[in-house]
Amino acid sequence: VMFFTGQASPLKAQDVNSRISFNFKNGTLNELLKSIEKKTNLSFVYTNKDAALNKRIESVKAENEMVSSLLSRVLAPAQLTYIVRNNQIIIKNVVRIKGKVTDEKGLPIPGVSVIEKDRDNTTTTSLNGEYSLNVRDASATILFRMMGYQTKELALNGETKINVSLVPDETALSEVVVTALGIKRAEKALGYSIATIKGSDVNTVKEVNVVNSLAGKVAGVNVVSAGSDPGSTALITIRGQSSIATDNQPLFVVDGVPVAHSLRPTSEVGRSSIDYGSPVADISPDDIESITILKGASAAALYGSRAGSGVVLITTKSGSANKKGLGISFNSNAMYDQAWMFPHFQNQFGAGDFTDDPASNTSSAWGPRLDAGTKHLQWNSPLDASGKPVPTDWVSHPDNARDFYKTGSTYTNNIAISGKNADGNYRLSYTNMVNKGIVPNTDLSRNTLNLAATYVLHPRVKISTNIGYVNNKSDNRPSAYRESVTQMVYSMPSNMSIKDLKNYWKPGRENIEQFSPDDSDNPYFVAYEHTNGYDRNRLTGNIQAVIDVTKELSVMVRTGLDMYNEEHETKRPFSSKRFKFGGYGVDNSYFKEQNSDFLINYKKTLNQDWSFGLSVGGNQMDQTSRSTAQRTESLSIPGIYNINNARAGTITNAQYNSRKRINSLYGMGQASFKDMVFLDVTGRNDWSSTLPEQNNSYFYPSVSLSTVLTDLLKMKSDLLSFVKIRANWAQVGSDTDPYQLYNTIPFNQDWGDVKRATIEFNLKNNFLKPEIATSYEFGGDLRFFKNRLGLDVTWYKTNKRNQIINIPTTIASGASNRLINAGNIQNSGWEIGLNAVPVQGTFKWEVNANFTRNENKVISLLEGLPEYSMGSADGDNIRYLIKEGTKIGDFYTPSYTKVPSGQYAGAALLDKTGHYIRNNSEYIKVGNYNPDFTIGLNNTFSYKNLTLNFLLDWRKGGNFYSYVVKSLINAGLTDNTLVGRDAETGGLPWVDSQGKQKNDGMIIPGYIANADGTYSENKLVIAASDFYNNTYNKYYERLTYSASFLKLREASITYVFGKNVLGKLPISNLSVSLIGRNLYTWTANGLGYDPETTMSVTEGFKQGVGHWTLPGTRSFGFKLSCNF
Amino acid sequence: CTKDFDTINTNPNSPENTNTEFLMSEVVLSTAYAYQENSVNRRPASAARYLTLVRNTGYDLLDWGPVDWDDIYARLSVNNTLLETAQKRSESQYIAISKIMKAFNFAYLTDLYGDIPYTQALKSKESNVIYPEYDQQQVIYPDLLRELREANDLLKANAEEINAKGDVMFSGRALQWRKFANSLRLRMLLRISKAYAPAFAEMQAIINDKAAFPVFEGSADNAEIPYLGNLAAYSWPGGPLAMIDFDYQKTKVSKELVDKLIQRNDPRLGVWVEPVKSTTGSTVDPNKFVGVPNAIDAPAAYNGGEDHVSVFSSAFFRKNGGSANPLLKASLMTYTEQCFILAESIQKGKITVPGETAESMYYKGIKESMNNYGVVVSSNYFDQSIVKYDGTLEQLITQKWIAMLFKGSEGWFDQRRTGYPAFVTGPLAAGRGIPKRYVFPDSESAKNKVSYQKAVSVFGPDNESTLMWYLK
Incomplete structure (x- = not known):
């Protein structure tokens, strides 16, 4: 090795950062370096003087460029580099290091940043985890950084082949999560x-x-x-x-x-x-x-x-997590549902209109006392020889509801085969689910076939696909709302036995006439003959290709499809109360959504401090839906369910087609500093087909920032393990449904062979603008005691403006609504997550808790619009009104009239007959269906192979109004209607308008207006049934209850069999679990109604209004799973 | 990339313009069926005390509260589109029909409520008027009479064909439409005669010129639409398709109706009313036909309950038939009613009808009603002192009330106008009396507050007892 010493002048390292302008043509590298020396005060020392320095260089041009950058540029192609040492610039051969980065299982990790410490010199590992990097000398220090793994720092110490195994970051601080567009990010960077x-x-x-x-x-x-x-x-x-x-x-x-x-x-x-369920459930x-x-x-x-x-x-x-070769997993699950939450029925009084009613009607339970050893005429009284009905024992049947609902069952079996090799991986999964409902003759079955496959076409090109096929099928879904089995069963007075109704056809009149005690349908007849079947075939799939153009640049193109066809078949037999001559309907709907998108990702780790990412993408969404329906409400021949069997001229047809398209372009930029400070910026522009041309393009941005304070401020300690704070601001724009711009004149049902055309009463609007939601969010993630205690707190505020709403107008104007942009609804709230490991070791106890509190506020509606109805339920008796300053979810009803002033002010003002007077002129707020807060608390206890887990779900606040409570009180069926029925239950003696002496008198508390403007206390005695009817029927605030509840949502005990037990069996991971769901429910209403499922399910789902839905259930079962 | 958007967002399901006759059939059918449904199941039937509800007794207690008018304004709104379409196409025959339907529906509205949005109504689409002001009834009525007169004149002059198929009421016969327009004027003029000075003169003018103002000449001229009986919506509202048994069972015949029919040995009793299942066990009324008093406590238990009270005839009205009984139609106005209108006007001495007297028109009205139910009446019926014409308004209106069972809201409207028949309102409806009107829809105070408040300040308190212009 020869040393060539140039001009020896003191050199400061930072001089390599001085700038130079420069034009060099046709010479050797040696000559080039000489000319740099001339232009600057620098001089170079060569550690070797081989051929590299004689390399021909055609042209180099620099304009105000840093010397360091210029040197890197000209030296790199010659496999040379420089170091500054002892104030000298030494030109030397690079040291080429290479190796492979693997995970703890020895599998390669692609995409790992390999950084030469203190220099802007980085690379990333390839798909098979390999890398190579030219470094300055064999004593350099190398960083290996990958999200989800602990960063590794290695001094080369002369080595040039460095294989590294990265350890996953178990602290979860840098857990990798999937974010929008499927981009994987370290959670701490969000x-x-x-x-x-x-x-x-x-x-x-x-x-x-x-x-x-x-x-x-x-x-x-x-x-x-x-x-x-x-x-x-x-x-x-x-x-x-x-x-x-x-x-x-x-x-x-x-x-x-x-x-x-x-x-x-x-x-x-x-x-x-x-309710045919939601396709999301597929x-x-x-x-x-x-x-x-x-x-x-x-x-x-x-x-x-x-x-x-x-x-x-x-x-x-997918199959990627698989070990090499073939893997088979199997699991089997059985779950049993038991109806247990029933209204508190009374069993002391039977059918009738008043306590000594001799009649045998069955539509209410205000009748004579039961189980008193008496006999009465009943709906099924046998006839004597002269054809007169004979009184029979008047006894209670307290278990009618329990007897009617069966134990439901759900069996789910899944088998999945997966495999993996160097060329790709796959997973094929089949699930079969068979359910029998708690209502006799209701069911649901689902078969799901899923294939996920990835194929490495070329080291830089990966093709993957997911294809799913699901069939959902039911011969009969349970019905809800009016005339459902629940209404029939709950409305049976206790003197009747549901067992007497099991044979629901009149003998000899099968398919023609049902056997029913009264004017409503027999519940078994409804369950077995009013069937609501459906069959949905759904295909979902996508295919995507990811091309790694360079290590930094990748391109993804994808197209995905969701398509289903659903058929509903509804049967109603002859003699149904609402379908005297039967009924039949077939509805077909087809839905397709296609999304085609691309995403270009560029990632660059500049140096150990800075890294950047940039993504640009686009999407085209195309939605098509088509539906047709044919129905008849009268059949010609009983029992034949085919639309051709409709009575002549009774088929009604309906068809609706719609299309929608949204084109979008979007981009996202990320920057991270020292892996401690992260900044994200996004922007998206949508073009929607549903908005008018002048407003159909809209842009919305977002910015978010997060900082790991413990790292930034170097304040990490055993007590405080990690602190991250985050903040963001964002906007999201939205469009509307198709065909909201212009009114049309639709056809109405043909009248015989005469056509009818009606108009739309919702005035549409061809000046609509997109809706814009703006939100802020601040949060922090704190970990203590070496991560054994973690707290995640978020506060947010969202304002949604320019909402596209139908504002109500008086129908006298010729339209009932006008579609406009209006409103500003604000939601703000707190989300707190807590996780802790109170006990660690062989016995481990983990706690996960979450707290949610959302505050909704109507900031503004529209100038001149005092209130807006978001819908109504139970006729128009419950209105979901919003006004400036109120909350979404509030519901209002008319109330009774009160004494306006004086000493009795506020007490009920009764009419002359001693009854409440409904005040229709004003709707008062009686509740809000949203909870004040919710808390979820999950506990996991594990000891060796045994794990116990339970989840509590507590919702506090909110209200519901129940139509069921109202109906059952009106008919005297529940135990809150017992008082006053007879002398024994506190009834007052009175004489009715027909001069009959009775003992079921009650007095409504309140005051009656006298002619002179004074008030006197009501002393008028009325019948108990009248009392309950008048007190509850129209006064909904009395039928509105707290919706608070606490549920033992989930519980499971799992035992995993150890290898020592399984021995040489070709089975691994064998586990068995005992599982339960909703095992216990406490409700604040205490009347046997589950506030969660008390919902009005007609013309959409209306929360806060309990209607005839199925009783609350609890479920328990077991699960077995294993791998082969 | 947005050039397809126009195509994508064009509604493929329905057109932006349609044929005039499709709108005509819609307006006429929706008007007739809803009007008839009102007269059978709704408040007018309760106010006219034809029936008694024994469960869900709300209507019966006459504590109605606000009543929405959505369906009436909705069909007026369709009618407005009919008018616009006809004007655009210069189809004066349809302009005329839309005027008649406008007059019929607005008259019904103002009869029910009093002052209503009229001149500024139905203008949301064309001129953005979403807070229409109310007009006084005395302004509305003359304008409606003008519309009817114009319709009559247009059809008289016009030779353009009315689409016979789309004309579900008169099969394209313009003369029938003219008769309906003029007969309707007679009804409306008598209704407002107390407050509207030229009422009888205008009636006389109609009667005097048959060629210019043809009116109903027999029941064949009735403004009625049959029921197809195929679908619930196209069936008699009390029939088995349209009404479930539960609703049928809770609807009993009123004591008012049964007793008046029994008093007169009226042959219509057996046609309209079902006998009780059993008279043994009847507690207060041992008759074969038992009507239930209105607004009593525990009405379901009256006379021993279910088996001892009458329902409306199942053979005719309800359970086992009546979906499309040719005798049961959706009636807008009948010749029978016109007979009573003329009888009353003659009785008052305000008009003359050539060849007719109040007595002859009175008998004609009764006979026409019976004929329409297929009842053959013997002359004995008319010989009874209670039936034999005695020149009193009470007798005349009571017979009209019987004949108007389930015909529009005439039974109620006549009662509030004349006080006949004098009903027992019932103990639980005490103090309220028979309502004089509907309370405005409560949505008005929310959606049209300023106009509503202004209207009430002019009209008077918004309750059931406030008298409208022509009742004062």
């Missing part, structure tokens, strides 16, 4: 709050509808099931209701592709409603790898218009 749920959290205690599995598990997420049948729709609201006109349901995205909307209106047949819990919930606008901004109410991202399992 400036917004998201929640991730592992697959195992939703498939141990399995729900038929996976949405229900989220209840109580995530702060900020409110899940309400519309019914206790497992196939019922579940409503999910994230951070409160912000939209006046839409249903506030989040967007569901499965494996990167948006799927069908989660909520579908119920189907109305006669007066009953059928996904099998066994196929779920993880669920991520993007709560705020910032998290969801990249999903655009439809993400205004948050996003639920579901990632399904």
Whole structure:
């Protein structure tokens, strides 16, 4: 090695940062360096003087460029580098290091940043985890950084082949989560709050509808099931209701592709409603790898218009986690549902209109006392020889409801095969679910086939696909609302026995005439003959290609499809009370949504301090739906269910087609400093087909920032393990439904062969603007005691403005609504998550708790619009009104008239007959259906192979009004109507208007106005039935109860068999679990109504109004799973 | 990339313009069926005390509260589109029909409520008027009479064909429409005669010129639409498709109706009313036909309950038939009613009808009613002192009230106008009396507050007993 010493002048290292302008042509590298020396005060020392220095250089041009940068540029192609040492610049050969980065299992990790410490010299590992990097000398220090793993720092110490194994970051501080557009990020880098749920959290205690599995598990997420049948729709609201006109349901995205909307209106047949469930429920819990919930606008901004109410991202399992070769997993689950929450029926008085009623009608239970050894005429009294009915024993049958509902069962079996090799991986999964409902003859079955496959086409090109096929089928879904079995069963006076109704055809009149005691349908007849079948075939799939153009640049292109066809078949036999001549309906609906998108990702680790990322993408969403329905309300021949059997001229047809398209372009930039400070910026522009041309393009941005304070301020200690704070601001724009711009003149039902055309009473608007939601969020993530205690706190505020709503106008104006942009609804709230490991060791106790409090406020509606009705329920008796300053969820009803002034002011003002006077002129607020707060508390205890887990779900506050309570009180069926029935129960003696002496008198407390303007206390005696009727029937505040409840939502005990037990059996991971769901429910109302499922399910789902739905259930069962 | 948006967002399900006759059939059908449903199941039937409800007794207690008018304004709104379409196409025959339907529906509205939005109504779409002001009844009525007169004149002059198929009431016969327009004027003029000075003169002018103002000449001219009986919506409102048994069972015949029919040995009793299942066990009324008194406590238990009180005839009205009984139609106005209108006007000495007297028109009205129910009446009926024409308004109106059973709201409207028949309102409806009007819809105070408040300050308190202009 020769040394060539140039001009020896003292050199400061920072001189390499001086700038130079320079034009060099045709020479050797040596000559080039010489000319740099000339232009600067620098001189170079060469550690070797080989051919590299004689390398020809055609042209180098520099304009005010840093010397360091110029040197790197010219030296690198010659495999040379420089170091500054002892104030000398030494030109030397690079040291080329290479190696492979693997995880703890020895599997390669692609995408790891390999950084030469203190220099802007980085690379990333390839798909097979390999890297190579030219470093200055063999004593350099190298950093290996990958999210989800602890960063590793290695001094080369002369080594040039460095294989590294990274250790996962178990602290979860840098847990990798899936964010919008499927981009994986370290959780600590996020400036917004998201929640991730592992697959195992939703498939141990399995729900038929996976949405229900989220209840109580995530702060900020409110899940309400519309019914206790497992196939019922579940409503999910994230951070409160912000939209006046839409249903506030989040967007569901499965494996990167948006799927069908989660909520579908119920189907109305006669007066009953059928909930066919939501297509979101199609996904099998066994196929779920993880669920991520993007709560705020910032998290969801990249999903655009439809993400205004948050996003639920579901990632399904793939074969990539598999060990090499073939893996088979199997699990089997059995769950039994038992109806147990019933209204508190009374069994002391039987059918009749008053206590000594000799009649045998069955429509109310104000009749004679039961079990008193008397005989009365009854609906099924036998006839004597002369054809006269004979009185029979008047005894109670207290278990009618319990006898009617059966134990429901759900069996779920899943088998999955997965495999993996160097070329790719796959997972094929089949799930079979068979359910029998608690209502006799109701069922649901589901078969799910899923294939996830990835193929490495080229080291830089990966193709993957997910294809799912689901068939959902039911011969009969239970009905709700009026004329459902629940109404029939609950409305039976106790002197009747439901067992007498089991044979529901009149003997000899099968298919023609039902056997029914009164004017309503026999509940068994409804269960077995009023069938509501459906069959849904659904195909979801996507195919995507990821091309790693360079290590930093990748391109993803994808197209995804969600398509289903659903057929409903509704049968009503002859002699149904509402369908004298039977009825039949077939509805077909087709839905397709196609999303095609691309995403270009660029990632660059500049140096150990700075790294950047930039993504640009676009999406085209195309939605098509078509539906047709043919129905008849009269059949020609009993028992033949075919539309051709409709009575002549009775077929009604309906058809609706719609299309919608949204084109979008979006981008996201990220910067991170020292892995401690993270800044994200996003922007999206949508073009929606549903808005008028001048307003159909809209842009919305978001910014978020997060900082790991413990790292930044170097304040980490054993007490304080980690502190991160985050903040963000975002906007999301939304469009509307198709065809909201111009009115049309639709056809009405033909009158014989005469056509009718009617008009639309909602005035549309071709000046609509997009809605804009603006939100702020601040939060912090704190960990203490070496991460054994963690606290995650978020505060948010969202304002949704320019809402596209139908404002009501008087019908006298010729339209009942006008569509306009108006309103500003604000939601703000707190979300607090707490996790702790109070006991660690062989016996481990983990606690996860979450607290949610959302505050809703109507900031403004529209100038001149004092109130707005978001709908009404139970006729028009309950109105969901909003006014400036009030909250969404408030419901209002008319009340009774009160004494306006004087000493009795505020007491009831009764009419001359001693009855309440309804004050129709004013709707008073009686409740709000949203909870004040919710708390979920999950405890896991594990000891060796045994794990015990239970989840408590507490919702405090909120109210519900119950139509069922009202109806049952009106008919005297529940135990809150016992007082005053006879002398024994405190009834007053009185004489009715027909001169009859009675002992069922009661007095409504209140005052009657005298002619002179004074008031006297009411002393008028009325019948007990009249008393209850008048007190409750129209005065809804008396029928409104607290909706607070506490549920033991989930409980499970799991035993995992150890290897020593399984021995040489080809089985691994064998586990058995005992599981329970909703095992116990405490309700504040205490009347036997589950506030969660008291919902009016007709023409949509109306919370806060209890209607005839199924009784509350508890479920228990077991699960077995294993791998082969 | 947005050039397809127009196509994508064009509604493929219905047109922006439609044929005039499709709108005509809509207006006429929706008017007739809703009007008939009102007269059978709704408040007018309770106020006219034809029936007694024994469960869900709300209507019966006459404590109605606000009543919405959505369906009436809705069909007026469709009628407005009919008018616009006809004007655009210069189809004067449909302009005329829309004027008649406008007059019929607005007259019904103002008869029910009093002052209502009229001149500023139905203008949301064309001129953004969303807070229409109310007009006084005395302004509305003459304008409606003018509309009817104009309709009559347009149809007289016009030779353009009315689409016979779309004309579900008169099969395209313009003369029938003219008769309806003029007969309706007779009804409306008598109704306002107390307050509207030229009422009888205008009636006389109609009667005097048959060629210019043809009126109903027999029941064949009735403004009626049959029921198809195929769908619930196209069936008699009390029939088995449209009404479930539960509603049928809670609806009993009133004591007022049964007793008046029994008093007169009226042959319509057996047609309209079902005998009780059993008279043994009847506690207060041992008759074969038993009506239930209105607004009593425990009405379901009256006379021993269910088996001892009458329901409306199942053979005719309800359970086992009547979906499309040719005798049961949706009636807007009948010749029978016109007979009584003329009888009353002659009785008052205000008009003359060539060849007719009040007595002859009175008998004609009764006979016409019976004929329409297929009842053959013997002359003995008319010989009864209670039936034999005695020149009193009470007798005349009581017979009209019987004949108007389930015909529009005439039974109630005549009662509040003349006080006949004098009903026993019932102990639980005591103090309220028979309502004089509907209370304005409560949505008005929310959606049209300023106009509503202004209207009430002019009209008087918004309750059931406030008298409208023509009742004062």
